[in-house]
Amino acid sequence: MPILTKDEAETLLKKVLSYSKADECEINLSGGDNANIRYARNSVSTSGATSQSTLQVASAFGKKLGIATINEFDDASLEKVVRRAEELARLAPENPEYVPFLGPQQYQPASKTFVDATAAMDPKMRADAVEKSLKIAKDNKLIAAGFMENSAGYSAMINSHGLFAYSTATNVNFNVTLRTEDGKGSGYASKGYNDVSKLDVEAATRIAAQKAANSANARALEPGKYTVILEPEAAIVLLENIFFNMDARSADEGRSFMSKPGGKTKKGEKLVDERITIYSDPSNPELPTRSWNGDGMPQEKVYWINKGIMQNLYYSRYWAQQKNEKAIAFPDGVIVAGGTSSLEDLIKSTEKGILVSRLWYIRSVDPQTLLVTGLTRDGTFYIENGQIKFPVKNFRFNESPIIMLNNLEALGKSERTVSGESGIHALVPPMKIRDFTFTSLSDAV
Amino acid sequence: MAGMGLGSLMIPGRALLGNPLPLDAPWYYGDPAAKKLLADVALNAARSKGATYTDVRIGRYLNQFVVTREKNVENVVNTESYGIGIRVLANGGWGFAATDRMDKDSIAKTAELAVAIAKENSRLLSEPVQLAPQKGYGEVSWKTPIKKNAFEVPIKEKVDLLLSVNDAAMQGGANYMNSILFFVNEQKYFASTDGSYIDQDIHRIWPTFTITKIDEKSGKFETRNALSAPVGRGYEYVIPQAADKIKLPQATLYRDSYDMMEDAREGAKQVAEKMNARSVEPGKYDLVIDPTNLFLTIHESVGHPSELDRVLGYEANFAGTSFLTLDKWKSGNFNFGSKNVNIKADKTEVGTLGAVGYDDEGVQTKQWDIIKNGILVNYQVIRDQAHILGLKESQGCCYADNWSSVQFQRMPNVSLQPGAAKMSPQDIIKNVKKGIYIIGESSYSIDQQRYNFQFSGQLFYEIKDGKIVGMLKDVAYQANTQEFWNACSAVADKSDYRTGGSFFDGKGQPGQISAVSHGASTARFDGINVINTARKI
Numbered sequence: 001m002p003i004l005t006k007d008e009a010e011t012l013l014k015k016v017l018s019y020s021k022a023d024e025c026e027i028n029l030s031g032g033d034n035a036n037i038r039y040a041r042n043s044v045s046t047s048g049a050t051s052q053s054t055l056q057v058a059s060a061f062g063k064k065l066g067i068a069t070i071n072e073f074d075d076a077s078l079e080k081v082v083r084r085a086e087e088l089a090r091l092a093p094e095n096p097e098y099v100p101f102l103g104p105q106q107y108q109p110a111s112k113t114f115v116d117a118t119a120a121m122d123p124k125m126r127a128d129a130v131e132k133s134l135k136i137a138k139d140n141k142l143i144a145a146g147f148m149e150n151s152a153g154y155s156a157m158i159n160s161h162g163l164f165a166y167s168t169a170t171n172v173n174f175n176v177t178l179r180t181e182d183g184k185g186s187g188y189a190s191k192g193y194n195d196v197s198k199l200d201v202e203a204a205t206r207i208a209a210q211k212a213a214n215s216a217n218a219r220a221l222e223p224g225k226y227t228v229i230l231e232p233e234a235a236i237v238l239l240e241n242i243f244f245n246m247d248a249r250s251a252d253e254g255r256s257f258m259s260k261p262g263g264k265t266k267k268g269e270k271l272v273d274e275r276i277t278i279y280s281d282p283s284n285p286e287l288p289t290r291s292w293n294g295d296g297m298p299q300e301k302v303y304w305i306n307k308g309i310m311q312n313l314y315y316s317r318y319w320a321q322q323k324n325e326k327a328i329a330f331p332d333g334v335i336v337a338g339g340t341s342s343l344e345d346l347i348k349s350t351e352k353g354i355l356v357s358r359l360w361y362i363r364s365v366d367p368q369t370l371l372v373t374g375l376t377r378d379g380t381f382y383i384e385n386g387q388i389k390f391p392v393k394n395f396r397f398n399e400s401p402i403i404m405l406n407n408l409e410a411l412g413k414s415e416r417t418v419s420g421e422s423g424i425h426a427l428v429p430p431m432k433i434r435d436f437t438f439t440s441l442s443d444a445v
Numbered sequence: 446m447a448g449m450g451l452g453s454l455m456i457p458g459r460a461l462l463g464n465p466l467p468l469d470a471p472w473y474y475g476d477p478a479a480k481k482l483l484a485d486v487a488l489n490a491a492r493s494k495g496a497t498y499t500d501v502r503i504g505r506y507l508n509q510f511v512v513t514r515e516k517n518v519e520n521v522v523n524t525e526s527y528g529i530g531i532r533v534l535a536n537g538g539w540g541f542a543a544t545d546r547m548d549k550d551s552i553a554k555t556a557e558l559a560v561a562i563a564k565e566n567s568r569l570l571s572e573p574v575q576l577a578p579q580k581g582y583g584e585v586s587w588k589t590p591i592k593k594n595a596f597e598v599p600i601k602e603k604v605d606l607l608l609s610v611n612d613a614a615m616q617g618g619a620n621y622m623n624s625i626l627f628f629v630n631e632q633k634y635f636a637s638t639d640g641s642y643i644d645q646d647i648h649r650i651w652p653t654f655t656i657t658k659i660d661e662k663s664g665k666f667e668t669r670n671a672l673s674a675p676v677g678r679g680y681e682y683v684i685p686q687a688a689d690k691i692k693l694p695q696a697t698l699y700r701d702s703y704d705m706m707e708d709a710r711e712g713a714k715q716v717a718e719k720m721n722a723r724s725v726e727p728g729k730y731d732l733v734i735d736p737t738n739l740f741l742t743i744h745e746s747v748g749h750p751s752e753l754d755r756v757l758g759y760e761a762n763f764a765g766t767s768f769l770t771l772d773k774w775k776s777g778n779f780n781f782g783s784k785n786v787n788i789k790a791d792k793t794e795v796g797t798l799g800a801v802g803y804d805d806e807g808v809q810t811k812q813w814d815i816i817k818n819g820i821l822v823n824y825q826v827i828r829d830q831a832h833i834l835g836l837k838e839s840q841g842c843c844y845a846d847n848w849s850s851v852q853f854q855r856m857p858n859v860s861l862q863p864g865a866a867k868m869s870p871q872d873i874i875k876n877v878k879k880g881i882y883i884i885g886e887s888s889y890s891i892d893q894q895r896y897n898f899q900f901s902g903q904l905f906y907e908i909k910d911g912k913i914v915g916m917l918k919d920v921a922y923q924a925n926t927q928e929f930w931n932a933c934s935a936v937a938d939k940s941d942y943r944t945g946g947s948f949f950d951g952k953g954q955p956g957q958i959s960a961v962s963h964g965a966s967t968a969r970f971d972g973i974n975v976i977n978t979a980r981k982i
Contacts, residue, residue, distance in 0.1 A: 038954055040759040043571035047562055048541035050849045052528065067522065071545050093518045093604060123565040130569055145761035147954040177762040188762075253621060254659040254666055257982060261664035271982075360765075363890045365901060365921060368666060369980040373899050373921070375892045396890075396897055396923065402982045423956075439976060440923050442897035443768070 003032065003119075006166045009156035012073070017158055019082040022059035022089060025160045026101045028294060029055050032153020037126040040145035042137055044130065047123075059085040063098035066090070099317045102296045103161040110167055111288035115195040118170035119152035126150070129174070133205040137178055140209045146176030150196065157296055165292040172196045173418060176205050177378065178212040179445075185391075186445050187211025188358055188378035190233060192418040192425050194288060211357055211379035218391040220441055221382065227353035227409065228436040229346050229383070232417040232428040234359045234376075235336075238401040239428065240419055241362070241370055243278065243304055243334055248313035252323065257370045257402060258310065266310050272405035274308035275339075280331030286416055287427050289332035297329040304334075338414035338429025346412050346432050348386040353432070355381040355388060359397075362421050370400045375442055394445075395438035407434045477584065477634065477644045484636035486549045487531045490556035492638065496533035496540075496563070498576060499556070500637035500806060503529050504848035507630040509596060513607040514623045515615060521600055528848040531556045535563035537573025541851040577831035577839050579807055581640020587802025589648040590795060591679025595628040598680045606683065610709045614656045617713025620666075624654035624705075626683070627675075627948065629960070633805070641807040649798055649960055650682050651675035651948055652705050658716040667918075669716040670903055672696065672737050672885055673703045674945045675960065677798050691941070693870070695906055695913065696884055698737065700943050701796055715904060715916075722916035725905070727977045731880035731934075732922060732970045733873050738902045739861070740945030740963035741886045746926040747781075747788055748859040748963065750895035751815050753824040757833065759854075764952050765893025768926070769821060771833075779821040782930030785968075787862040788816035790825055792841055797962035798946045799858035806852060808841040815859065819931070827854045846957040853953055860944070860964030864936035870967040873935050880908035881920060881975065886945065888921065899923045901978065919979040929970060937966035 004012065009029060016027050031053025038045045056069040059082065066088025070081040126148055137144035149172070156166040175190035188211065189204040230238070251258035251265040258266045281301040282289045291299050295317065303311045312328060320327035347355065357379035365371040376394045383389065412430035419426065484501040491499040505527045512520040528545035529552055540563025544555040607624045614622040629649040636642045653671040660666070676682050678701070685704035690697055696715070697707055734742070750767040754760055773779035792799050792810030803809055806828050815823050828839040845852035874882060885903025892898075905917040924932075946962035 034955075036955055037566065039569065040761060041571065041757065044538060044566040044569035045759055046539050046541060046851050046853060047566055048543065048851050049558055049562065050543045052545045052849065069525075071527070088521075088523075091600065092521055095518060097517060097519070123562045127565050127569060134569065143758060143761075145758060147762055149955060175762060179758070179761060179766075183766075186761075254661065254664065255621065255657050255668075259664055259666070261662055263661060360893055361890045363888050365888045365899075365978045366919075366980065369982045371978055371980050373888065373890045375890070375897065377893055394892065394897075396892070396899060398899075398921075398976065398978065400980055400982055403980065440897060440974075442892040443925070444765070444892035444894035444896050 003152060003154045003168065009154065009166055010158070010164060013156060013158035016055065016057065016078050016082060017160060019079045020059065020160060022061055022086050024060040024101050026058045026157065027055065027159070028155070028157045030153060030155040032151060034149065034151040035121070035126065036147065036149035037130055038147050039130050039134065042134055042144055055081065057081050057085040059089045060098070061089050063094045063096065064089045064092045065095060065098060066092055097318045099321060101159045101161055102163050104163050105292065105296055105298055107165060107291040107298050108283055108300065110291060111283045112285070113194055113288045113290060114168035115170050118150055118172050118194065118196040121150045121172070121196060129201045132202050133176055136202060136205045136209055140213065141181060142178040142209055142212050143181060144176060144178050148174045159296065163296045165296055167290045167292070169290065170194055172199055174199055174201055174204060176208050178205070178208040180212055180216050184445055185212045185216030186378045187215060190418050190420065193416065215379045215391040218380070218393045220393045223395060223438040223440050225435045225437055227350060227432065227434045229350065229353060229355045229430060229432050231343065231357050231430050232415055233420065234356045235431050236417045236419045236426055236428045237359050237362045237374070237421045238372065238404060239336060240422055240424060241364070241372055242401050245370065246304055246313045248315045248323065248325065249319040251313055257368060258313065267313055269310055270308045271310050271402060272305065272308050273408040275408060275411060276305055276308050276405050277303065277337040278305040278334060279303045280334050282332065284335060287333040287335060287425060293329040295329070297327060299329055299332060302328055302331065333425055335427040336414060336429060339411045341410060341412045343412055343430045346410055346430055347383055347388065349410065350383045350386060350432065353383045354392065355383055358420065360420065365398060370402050371398060372400070373398045375444070394442040396440045396442055397437055398439045399437045404433050404436065409434050477642065480634040481636065481642055483529065483547065483549070483552055484634065484642070486552045487529065487556045488636060488638055490553035491531060491533045491560055494557050494560040496535045496560050498534040498638055500532050500635065501529060502805060502845065502848055503634040505632040506847055507596065509628040511600065511603045511607060511626045513611060515611055515621065516608065518604055526847060529555065530845065530848045530850065531559045532851060533559045533563050534574055534576065535560045536567035538563050538567040538570045539574060540566065543849040574829050575832045577828045577837065579639050579828060579839065582643060582807070583640065584642045586644040588646040589677055589800065591648045591681070593680040595648065595650050595680040596630055606705065610654065610705045613706050614709040614713045617710055618658070618717055619656045619713045620659045621657040622654060627651040635803065635805065635807055637807045639807060643803045643807060645802055647801055648679055649675060649677050649948070650679065652683050652703060654709060656709065656712045656716050658720055660720055665720065667716050667719040669712040669719065670885060672698060672708055673705065675798060675948045676796050676944070676946070677800050678796050696904060698735065698943065718916050719918055722918040724979050725917045725920045725975060725977050727975055729972045730975050731877045732973045733870065733877060733880055733882045733908065733967060734970065735870070735884040735967050736943040736965040737885045737945055738883045738900070739965045739968060741889050742898070742900055743859060743861055743963040743965060744947065744961065745889060745891045746895055746898055746929065747816065748856045748961070750926070751824050751859070752854055752856060753826050753830050753833070754854040756824060760952065763954050768894045768896055774821050774824070780819055780931065781816050781821045781927060782819045783933045784819050785864065785933050785936050786816055786819045786930050789813065789860055789862060790815050790840070791858045791860060794858055797858045797944055798960035799962055804841040804843045805845050806839070806843040808839045808843065810841040813840060825854060825857060830854065844959055846959060850957050855952065855959040856950060856961050858962045858964065861936065861968065863939035863942045863966040866938065868935065868937045870937055870941060873937060873967060873969045874908055874913065875911040877908045877969065878910055881917060882906040882908055882913060896925055898926065919977045921976050921978050923974050923976055929973065932970045932972060933968055934971050935969040937968065939966065941966040
C-alpha cells in the first residue's frame with residue numbers, strides 16, 4: 001500500500017473504528033518502503049528492498065485489553081481484525097495497571113521529518129553513491145565495506161475518545177569502514193539524516209580513508225587513566241546509557257542508578273558537571289522527530305539533565321497516575337547541548353591525551369553505577385602538546401558515563417550523530433574527559 | 446554479538462515484533478501446494494527478466510510472549526509476520542526484494558525489482574558471485590521434533606505458571622520479579638531454481654526471569670537471572686523431569702527440561718546471598734566455568750571469529766573482521782587452544798536453536814569440526830563462499846531472520862566437546878587451589894576481531910584449596926581469546942554436557958537476529974585475569 005495522506009489515513013481509521021463494539025478502541029496504522037545497498041571487499045555484496053504496512057487494533061473491556069493486527073485492507077479483513085482484538089480482550093486477565101486510552105491531544109505542528117528527495121531514492125542513486133565511495137577507497141589503496149539505507153513511511157492513530165494523530169518520516173543512513181590492505185589500519189564514518197541532500201557520501205568516505213591511513217602501525221600504551229577526547233560517535237554510545245535508564249518507575253522502585261536509599265530518587269539533584277544539559281525537542285531543525293508517540297502522548301521539549309541537575313524522568317501513564325506526576329514519553333531524539341569549540345580546538349588545548357574516534361560493543365557491567373565496558377575502534381591516537389602524535393592500539397575501558405560527566409574538561413560543538421550501538425540519532429558534541437579508565441589492551445584493528 | 450536480554454522486552458507501550466495473531470487461528474498454515482504455486486510465480490518472473498538463479502522464501506513467523514511482573518500480567522502478545530522474500534543472481538550479482546502483498550501480480554513485480562537491483566548493482570562487482578552447486582531435493586519437509594506445541598497451550602496455563610513462579614520468588618524474599626515465556630514458530634517454505642521445494646516448521650522456546658533484591662537502607666540492589674536456556678523444543682521444556690536436573694550444593698542446573706519454580710525459589714535465596722557476598726580481590730584466578738556461562742564465551746570467542754564472512758571482510762563495517770585469518774587455517778598448525786579444546790559446528794543436534802533440516806539456501810544440514818585438538822581446521826561457510834576454501838559444497842549456514850530479510854552466513858551451533866576421561870565439575874574444583882566457580886551469564890563484550898573479551902556472570906563462588914568457601918561479587922574476567930583457550934586445562938565429561946544459547950544474536954546490515962545454541966561441559970581455565978567492577982557514583 002502506498003504512503004497514505006492524512007485524509008486517506010483518517011478515512012481508513014474511522015472506518016475501522018466504526019466496527020468496534022468494545023468499551024474502548026484504539027487503532028495504529030503504519031507503513032512504508034525500505035531499501036538498502038551493502039558493499040565489502042571493494043565490491044557490492046547484498047542489497048534489497050522491502051515494502052510493508054500494518055494495522056493494529058487495541059480493544060478494551062474494562063481493564064481487559066486485547067491486541068490484534070493485520071496487513072490486508074479489504075473491508076472484511078478490517079472488520080475481522082477488530083473482532084479478533086475484542087475476543088482477545090475478553091480472554092485476557094484483568095490488568096490492574098491498565099490506563100484508559102487518551103482523549104484528543106494538542107500536538108506541536110509537524111516538523112520537517114519527511115523529505116521528498118529521500119523518499120524518491122532508487123537503486124541507481126544508491127549504486128551511484130556507492131560507486132563514488134568505492135572510487136575513494138581504490139584511489140587510496142584501501143579496502144571498503146559500507147552500507148546505505150533509506151526509508152519513507154507514515155504512521156497514524158485514532159481512538160474511540162476522539163484522538164487522532166498522523167505523521168510521515170524519511171531517513172537515510174550511510175556508514176563506511178576503510179581498511180589498509182595489510183589490515184593494520186582502519187577508519188570509519190557514519191552519517192544519518194531525514195534529508196538525503198545533507199548526506200555527503202564522498203566527504204564521509206574521505207574521513208574514513210584518512211583515519212584508516214593514519215591509524216596503521218599503532219603503538220601500545222599502558223592501560224590506565226587518561227584524558228580522552230571522545231568524538232561524537234564515541235560519546236553517544238556512552239551517553240545513551242544515561243537516558244535509556246531514566247525511567248521513573250525503576251528509580252522509584254530502587255533499581256536504577258537514579259535510586260537512593262529509603263525509596264527516594266536523585267531526581268532534582270546535581271549528578272554531573274553543570275556544563276551538561278541534555279534535552280529532547282521534536283521541533284529541532286537538525287533533528288526533527290514525531291510530535292506524538294505510539295500511545296498518543298505528545299512529544300514535547302523536555303530537559304532531562306539541566307546544568308548538571310537530573311530534571312526529568314520519563315513516566316508511563318500508569319506510573320504518572322500513581323505518583324501524581326505528569327506522564328512523559330520516552331523521546332525519539334536526544335540533544336546534548338554543546339559549546340562552540342571544534343574537535344581541532346579540543347585537540348589543540350590538550351597537553352597529553354587520547355583521541356577516540358569510535359567505541360564498540362558497549363555492555364552494562366553494573367546497572368547501579370551505570371558502569372559499562374567496551375573498546376575503542378577505528379582510529380585511536382595519542383595527543384601531546386596539542387597535536388596528534390601517533391596511533392595507539394585499541395583499549396578496553398570500564399567506565400560509568402556518570403563518573404565520566406563529572407570529569408568533564410571541555411565540550412565541542414554538537415552535531416547529528418548516529419549511535420553505532422542502538423542506532424538512535426542524536427545531536428552530540430565531542431567531549432574532553434579526564435581520568436577515563438582503560439583496563440586492558442586489545443590487538444584488534 | 447549476542448544482543449538483547451530480558452530488559453529489551455520490557456518496552457513501554459505496546460511495541461510489537463510483528464502482527465499479533467488471534468487465538469482462533471490455526472497454528473500451521475500447511476498447504477505446500479498453495480505455496481508452491483506462489484513460489485513458481487516468483488521463480489518464473491525472475492527467470493523471464495534474466496535471473497540465472499532464484500530462490501524464494503515464503504515465511505509465516507509467529508511469536509508469542511507472556512510478560513509478567515509480581516502478581517500482574519503486563520502483556521500477552523501474539524505476533525505474526527507473513528510475506529515473501531525473493532533473491533536472484535543476475536549479471537553475476539545478488540538482488541533481493543520482499544513484499545507482504547501476496548497476490549501473484551505483486552509477487553511477480555517484487556521478483557522483477559530484485560532482478561533490477563541485481564542488474565543495477567552489477568557494475569559495482571569486482572567479480573561475479575560463484576555459487577557452489579546444490580542438488581534439488583524435490584518436495585521435502587522437516588519439523589522440529591517437539592512433543593507439545595507451545596502455541597496450542599492455553600494462555601491461562603502459561604499465565605498461571607509465571608504467576609506461581611513470581612509468587613515463589615516473592616515468598617522467598619525478592620522485592621521484584623519479572624518473568625517471561627517466549628515462543629517462536631518459523632513456518633518457512635523455500636523454493637529455488639535448483640529444483641527444491643522445502644517446507645519447514647521450526648519451534649523454539651525460552652522461559653526466563655529476573656529476580657531483584659533491594660536493600661532499602663543502603664540503596665543497593667542485586668539481581669539473579671534464570672539459569673534456563675532458550676532451546677529448540679516445544680512446551681515440554683517447561684515441564685520438569687527429575688532426570689534432567691544436576692543438583693549441586695550451590696545451585697540446580699538443567700539439561701533438556703527446566704524447573705522454573707525451583708530455579709525461582711533457589712534464585713530468591715541466592716540473590717539475598719549476593720547482597721552480602723564479598724567483593725572480589727582483583728588478580729589471577731583459575732576459573733571453573735559452568736556451561737550456563739561458558740556458552741556465551743564460546744559464542745563470542747569461537748563462534749563469531751570462525752564465520753568465514755567475517756574472516757573475508759564482509760562484516761568489516763559493522764560486526765567486524767576476525768583474527769582467525771586464512772593463513773592461520775592454511776598453516777594447519779594454528780594453536781587456537783590447548784589439546785583439551787575440540788569444538789564442533791552443528792546444525793542437527795536435537796533440542797538446539799540451530800537445528801533445522803535445510804538452511805535458507807536449500808542445503809541439507811550437517812556437523813563438522815572447527816577446532817580439533819586445539820588446532821583451527823575449518824570455518825562456517827555458505828554457497829557463495831565454498832570455493833574460497835576449496836569446498837565443493839556449502840556447510841549449510843545460511844539464514845534470514847524474516848521473509849523480509851536477505852539470507853546470509855549465520856552461526857551454526859558451535860559447541861565445546863566433552864572431555865573423554867570421566868570427570869565431574871566437583872572433580873575439577875577439588876584440584877583448584879585459588880579459583881572462582883562461575884554460573885550463569887551476564888555482561889559480555891569483545892572486540893571487533895575477537896581478541897580481547899570481558900565476561901561477568903550470575904553466581905561466583907570462591908575456591909580455596911579445592912573447596913568452595915563462599916560467594917563473591919563484582920567479578921568480571923578479561924582475557925585474550927587464544928590465551929584463554931590455551932589455558933583450558935580440563936573439560937568435564939559428557940554427563941555434564943548442556944547447551945546454552947541466544948535468541949538474539951545480532952549481525953549484518955540491516956541488522957538481523959539469529960537463534961543459536963552452544964554446548965559445553967564445565968571447563969577449567971588457569972590463571973585468568975579477574976577485575977573488580979564495583980564503583981561509586
